[in-house]
Amino acid sequence: MNEKELYKLLGANIKSCRKRSGWSQAELAERINLSVNFLSDVETGKKWVSPATMLKLAEVFRLEVYELFKPEKMFSDRSQKLLSKYTEDVVCAVQKVRQKYRVVK
Structure with missing residues (x-):
């Protein structure tokens, strides 16, 4: 490299x-x-x-x-996309819970 x-x-x-x-x-x-x-x-x-x-x-x-x-290329492009989507879904879910219960970071 x-x-x-x-x-x-x-x-x-x-x-x-x-x-x-x-x-x-x-x-x-x-x-x-x-x-x-x-x-x-x-x-x-x-x-x-x-x-x-x-x-x-x-x-x-x-x-x-x-x-x-x-x-990051330890995973295939397909696996990387799935991981990225999963991460986005988790972040969105956590944000919704924080908003609902007004949890301050």
């Missing part, structure tokens, strides 16, 4: 984690104190983040830093 591929892997994983969390780029950028434009460049593999930002990302996603570098 070369440096460019590493940038793209990190960016893709950040984007994937952000989407699984149900956040827009603006929401994630605010949570970790980055500009939306910079976050966009990171997600597309154009820019790299500092170690401090990597720690913030891992913390906000409740991961270990090394998990930001795990290739």
